[in-house]
Amino acid sequence: MDLWFGELHTDNVKLSIRVEQQVFHGESEFQHIDVFDSPEFGRFLTSDGSVIFSEKDEFTYDEMIVHVPMAVHPNVCRVLVLGGGDGGVARELSQYDEIEVIDVVEPDKLFVDVCCKYFPDNACGLRDSRVRIFYEDGLKFLRTKSDDYDLIINDCTDPLGHAAGLFTKEFYGSCFKALHEDGIMVYQHGSPFYDEDEETCRAMHKRAYRSFPISRVYQAHIPTCPAGYWLFGFASKKYHPLKDFNAARWNARHIKTWYYSTHLHRGAFMLPRYVEELLEEEENG
Amino acid sequence: MDLWFGELHTDNVKLSIRVEQQVFHGESEFQHIDVFDSPEFGRFLTSDGSVIFSEKDEFTYDEMIVHVPMAVHPNVCRVLVLGGGDGGVARELSQYDEIEVIDVVEPDKLFVDVCCKYFPDNACGLRDSRVRIFYEDGLKFLRTKSDDYDLIINDCTDPLGHAAGLFTKEFYGSCFKALHEDGIMVYQHGSPFYDEDEETCRAMHKRAYRSFPISRVYQAHIPTCPAGYWLFGFASKKYHPLKDFNAARWNARHIKTWYYSTHLHRGAFMLPRYVEELLEEEENG
Known part of the structure; x- marks a missing residue:
C-alpha cells in the first residue's frame, strides 16, 4: 500500500509523510482530529489536516x-x-x-x-x-x-x-x-x-x-x-x-x-x- | 497547471515544491541537472533529483x-x-x-x-x-x-x-x-x-x-x-x-x-x- 498524508505548508510547498494506517478519525465542535501511524514519525495527530505533534519530534x-x-x-x-x-x-x-x-x-x-x-x-x-x-x-x-x-x-x-x-x-x-x-x-x-x-x-x-x-x-x-x-x-x-x-x-x-x-x-x-x-x-x- | 517537484528526504518523507516551469534539463558524466522556477523558492537547481540550492534559501x-x-x-x-x-x-x-x-x-x-x-x-x-x-x-x-x-x-x-x-x-x-x-x-x-x-x-x-x-x-x-x-x-x-x-x-x-x-x-x-x-x-x- 502506498498511502501518504500531505500537508500544504503554504499553497506552494507540501510535506508528505508515508502512512501505515489511519487509527482514528473524529470530529468535535472545534476541529477534525485524525491519528495516523507512520514509519518515519511514529504515531502523529492532525487537526483539520495540520500535524499537531508526532511521537518522533x-x-x-x-x-x-x-x-x-x-x-x-x-x-x-x-x-x-x-x-x-x-x-x-x-x-x-x-x-x-x-x-x-x-x-x-x-x-x-x-x-x-x-x-x-x-x-x-x-x-x-x-x-x-x-x-x-x-x-x-x-x-x-x-x-x-x-x-x-x-x-x-x-x-x-x-x-x-x-x-x-x-x-x-x-x-x-x-x-x-x-x-x-x-x-x-x-x-x-x-x-x-x-x-x-x-x-x-x-x-x-x-x-x-x-x-x-x-x-x-x-x-x-x-x-x-x-x-x-x-x-x-x-x-x-x-x-x-x-x-x-x-x-x-x-x-x-x-x-x-x-x-x-x-x-x-x-x-x-x-x-x-x-x-x-x-x-x-x-x-x- | 498543477506541477510539483517532489524529493524523498527519506523513503517515508517527501518535500514537494510547486513548479511554474522547468527551464533546463541536461546530463553530464557526473549528474542529471534540472532547473525549475517556483513561486515559493524562486528558481532552484536539482542534481539527480535532489535540491542543491534555491534562490530563496x-x-x-x-x-x-x-x-x-x-x-x-x-x-x-x-x-x-x-x-x-x-x-x-x-x-x-x-x-x-x-x-x-x-x-x-x-x-x-x-x-x-x-x-x-x-x-x-x-x-x-x-x-x-x-x-x-x-x-x-x-x-x-x-x-x-x-x-x-x-x-x-x-x-x-x-x-x-x-x-x-x-x-x-x-x-x-x-x-x-x-x-x-x-x-x-x-x-x-x-x-x-x-x-x-x-x-x-x-x-x-x-x-x-x-x-x-x-x-x-x-x-x-x-x-x-x-x-x-x-x-x-x-x-x-x-x-x-x-x-x-x-x-x-x-x-x-x-x-x-x-x-x-x-x-x-x-x-x-x-x-x-x-x-x-x-x-x-x-x-x-
Whole structure:
C-alpha cells in the first residue's frame, strides 16, 4: 500500500509523510482530529489536516516551551497551560517538585480523550495529581484570573483558526493580569520563513512587546513544522531569559532531555539576522 | 497547471515544491541537472533529483559556510573551494579584500555553465578576478597540494554519490596537508534528524575529529534540506571557532548578510542535546 498524508505548508510547498494506517478519525465542535501511524514519525495527530505533534519530534516542542522558562524563574508554584490537552507540556512540568498546581484549560474534550487513548506517553502528564483539567474556553477562563500564576504556557497551535482568540491584544493583557508580579508567559510564535507566516509572527511580537516589560523570541528546529523552523515567545514582567537564567540550578535537577540543554538555552535566543530584523521592525514600528 | 517537484528526504518523507516551469534539463558524466522556477523558492537547481540550492534559501548556506571561518581566522589569503561551481561561496568570499586567491575545483563544467546562465546572482562570484576555476576531480587536485591554503571549503553536496571521494579518511588527511599550519577546513555535515542520515553524520565527525586538533560542528536552518536542519563541520589546526572568534573585527567589515550575524555565530555552535550526544559518542568511541 502506498498511502501518504500531505500537508500544504503554504499553497506552494507540501510535506508528505508515508502512512501505515489511519487509527482514528473524529470530529468535535472545534476541529477534525485524525491519528495516523507512520514509519518515519511514529504515531502523529492532525487537526483539520495540520500535524499537531508526532511521537518522533514532540520532545523538541514540549521541552523548549517548558524548560526555557523553568530555568529562568526561580520559584514556579502555579502554572496555567492554555491548550495542552495532549499532556506533553504537563508531562515536562511534572518533573519539577516545587510546582503545586498545573491548570490545563482545553476547550475540546475529544482532543484530550483521543490523546489519552492513542498517545499514553504524552497523556501520562495529565495524570499527575497536581493537574486540573478545565474543559473551557481559554480566554474566558483567563478573564476570571488575577495575580494567580507564576507561569502561563500558551500551548495553542493555531493562531488563525479556532484558537484565534488566544492571540489577540486582549489575550496578552489578560495574561499579564493573571500573572504574579514576577510572572512569565511563553507562547508559540510560529514559523517566520514563508511570507504568509511572517505577518502572523510580526503581529504576535508587536502585541507581546507592548504588553510586557521583557519580550524576547527563541527558536527550535521541528521537522514537521512549516520550513522545519519554529519560534517561541518569552514575555515576562521581571525575569530576563538570559540575564536571569540559572544554568547551574537547572542542571542540578538532573532532568533527562533530548533537545534542551542549558548550553542550547543560550543559543536558542541567538536568531538569524532576518528574524532579528523583522522583530526589531515591530519593536520600533 | 498543477506541477510539483517532489524529493524523498527519506523513503517515508517527501518535500514537494510547486513548479511554474522547468527551464533546463541536461546530463553530464557526473549528474542529471534540472532547473525549475517556483513561486515559493524562486528558481532552484536539482542534481539527480535532489535540491542543491534555491534562490530563496541559498543565502543561509553560503553565508554560514563562509562567514563562520572568516570571522575566526585572522588573515585568510588563499582559499580552496571544492565543488562550489554555482558561485555562491565565491560571491561571499569576494567581499573580503585580504583574500588573494580563490581556487574553485569543480569537476562538472556543465554545472558551472548552467549556473552562469540561470543563476547570475550566484555565478557573479565566479567572475571575481581572484577566482580560478579548475575543472578537475577535487581529491586528485588536493593530492598535489601541500601547505598551500589558509581555508578549505568543501562545498560538495552529496557524500554518498559522485562526490563520495570527498568524504573519505584520505580526503581529511589530504586537506590537513594542503592547509597552512593555522589552516581551517569547513564542510557540509549533513542533517542529523532522520535515522538514515545519522550514520553519515557520525562517520564524518569521526574522521574530522581524528584528523584535526580542533573539530566542532555548527548548525543552520535551511528549509529545502532534509528535516530543514543542516550541520556544518569546522576542522582546524590552531583556531577554535569560539575562543578565537573576533566579532568586533568581523562587524567592522560591514558585510551585508541575511542569516549570519556575530550573535548567531555563537548560537550556531550550541546544539540540541541529541546532536551533542551523537557527536560525543564518535569522539569517545
